[in-house]
Amino acid sequence: MKKIKFNIALILFGICSLATFTACEEDGYADYEPVETATQKMNGEFWIDISDADGNVYAQHTLHKLYDNNGQLMITDRIGSTENFTGWYTEAALDFNLQDLTFSATDAENTSDGSIVTITEGKILKNAARSATGVVVDSIYFKAVYDYDPETVLTFAGHRRTGFEEDEF
Numbered sequence: 001m002k003k004i005k006f007n008i009a010l011i012l013f014g015i016c017s018l019a020t021f022t023a024c025e026e027d028g029y030a031d032y033e034p035v036e037t038a039t040q041k042m043n044g045e046f047w048i049d050i051s052d053a054d055g056n057v058y059a060q061h062t063l064h065k066l067y068d069n070n071g072q073l074m075i076t077d078r079i080g081s082t083e084n085f086t087g088w089y090t091e092a093a094l095d096f097n098l099q100d101l102t103f104s105a106t107d108a109e110n111t112s113d114g115s116i117v118t119i120t121e122g123k124i125l126k127n128a129a130r131s132a133t134g135v136v137v138d139s140i141y142f143k144a145v146y147d148y149d150p151e152t153v154l155t156f157a158g159h160r161r162t163g164f165e166e167d168e169f
Contacts, residue, residue, distance in 0.1 A: 073094045090117060124138050
């Protein structure tokens with residue numbers, strides 16, 4: 001009986017030792033190192049409503065993303081890598097100013113549908129909005145004109161996505 005208890009104790013010691021030594025390895029975590037990008041202050045996801053000058057609302061709670069593409073600020077309402085867009089089929093490179101968090105685009109290629117878009121008055125306002133549950137978040141605002149309808153100026157206005165389930169639309 002003592003021999004069985006000794007063998008069980010030896011096996012448990014071996015398992016614990018193996019777990020201790022392998023659990024501390026840092027291999028494979030280099031991909032998770034934080035990286036700063038040129039547009040980091042402006043990057044994020046925003047819930048945006050789209051309307052015209054007469055107040056007609058064309059889309060509500062469309063998800064738009066501002067992201068860095070090798071130092072270039074980009075905007076899209078594409079969902080992941082699919083062909084699904086949530087808003088006005090917009091995907092373009094933006095000119096930006098990190099100091100005052102403004103952005104624009106003049107006759108930029110809209111890669112979502114091949115049109116040309118001009119974006120004006122683009123601005124992110126820090127802590128100027130509230131999410132659906134009242135969390136203080138950044139606000140976003142810009143106007144856009146597309147070459148296929150140059151008479152219509154669309155207004156895009158909304159707030160930063162919190163990531164909380166209660167704030168999702």
